[in-house]
Amino acid sequence: MAWRGAIVAEPLLILDGLRKHYGGLAVTDGVSLDLRMGEIHAIIGPNGAGKTTLIHQVSGTVAPDAGRVIFGGRDITRLSFPARVRAGLARSFQITSILSGFSALENAALAAQRRHGSSFRFFRAAARDATLNTAGMAALEAVGLAERATMQAGALSHGEKRQLELALALATEPRALLLDEPLAGAGQEETARLIAILRALRDRYAILLVEHDMDAVFALADRVTVLEQGRVLATGTPAAIRADAAVRAAYLGEEEIPC
Numbered sequence: 001m002a003w004r005g006a007i008v009a010e011p012l013l014i015l016d017g018l019r020k021h022y023g024g025l026a027v028t029d030g031v032s033l034d035l036r037m038g039e040i041h042a043i044i045g046p047n048g049a050g051k052t053t054l055i056h057q058v059s060g061t062v063a064p065d066a067g068r069v070i071f072g073g074r075d076i077t078r079l080s081f082p083a084r085v086r087a088g089l090a091r092s093f094q095i096t097s098i099l100s101g102f103s104a105l106e107n108a109a110l111a112a113q114r115r116h117g118s119s120f121r122f123f124r125a126a127a128r129d130a131t132l133n134t135a136g137m138a139a140l141e142a143v144g145l146a147e148r149a150t151m152q153a154g155a156l157s158h159g160e161k162r163q164l165e166l167a168l169a170l171a172t173e174p175r176a177l178l179l180d181e182p183l184a185g186a187g188q189e190e191t192a193r194l195i196a197i198l199r200a201l202r203d204r205y206a207i208l209l210v211e212h213d214m215d216a217v218f219a220l221a222d223r224v225t226v227l228e229q230g231r232v233l234a235t236g237t238p239a240a241i242r243a244d245a246a247v248r249a250a251y252l253g254e255e256e257i258p259c
């Protein structure tokens with residue numbers, strides 16, 4: 001797929017030299033990349049390359065040792081995770097954040113509440129709030145889960161739970177979405193459905209995607225950045241990345257890069 005960057009303007013999100021060390025290990029070692037509206041930018045790399053740690057620094061759950069995160073022209077490097085959510089930066093988690101005893105809509109309404117900054121303790125009330133319900137329902141519709149709104153989240157299929165995870169991010173009405181392995185554990189049919197949903201979301205958001213399913217990455221991404229040992233090995237269109245000899249070498253014995 002050709003990168004459609006030519007038709008979009010300034011980057012919405014800029015990562016500028018992000019560094020994070022744990023002891024002697026440079027987990028992200030000066031990572032710079034950008035993300036534009038209407039773009040899916042995938043981050044791939046071997047296990048331990050630093051992908052999740054990078055997402056943590058963008059979402060505000062890990063503080064970088066050096067570097068900056070610029071969002072919508074504003075330096076948000078020191079903002080907390082909740083403040084970033086309110087600024088329009090949403091994140092989905094590798095480990096599910098769904099409350100299984102509550103309905104899909106209650107989960108989405110609670111997520112919508114994060115945008116408005118009110119307390120977690122009042123989530124029962126949140127689920128009855130019309131504004132939050134409307135935002136929650138719109139998010140469920142965007143991921144094809146409207147018909148499951150009243151179903152207990154714990155009773156949803158695995159694929160539907162992944163859809164609900166996406167809805168929780170959308171319910172905060174973001175401009176940018178940080179998606180950490182949104183296809184994890186999904187079967188073939190579920191993966192196809194999730195890919196179609198992500199493709200449909202692309203035009204309305206800027207999406208930074210960490211995903212191990214290389215077929216999905218190469219089907220979805222407008223640009224791909226390859227991380228290796230905390231550094232950017234290459235950034236480019238899927239075609240350019242596929243043809244890059246250094247990238248292919250980094251992936252020997254890891255996930256196959258689709259031809």
Ligand SMILES: Nc1ncnc2c1ncn2[C@@H]1O[C@H](COP(=O)(O)OP(=O)(O)OP(=O)(O)O)[C@@H](O)[C@H]1O
Pocket residue numbers: 022027045046047048049050051052053054
């Ligand atoms: N809080 C931490 N303390 C110490 N080391 C950490 C911490 N978080 C991550 N690491 C180390 O940093 C390295 C990169 O981890 P990270 O999870 O970011 O990689 P990844 O590319 O997302 O890997 P995977 O593809 O397996 O999810 C790993 O060696 C990991 O053990």
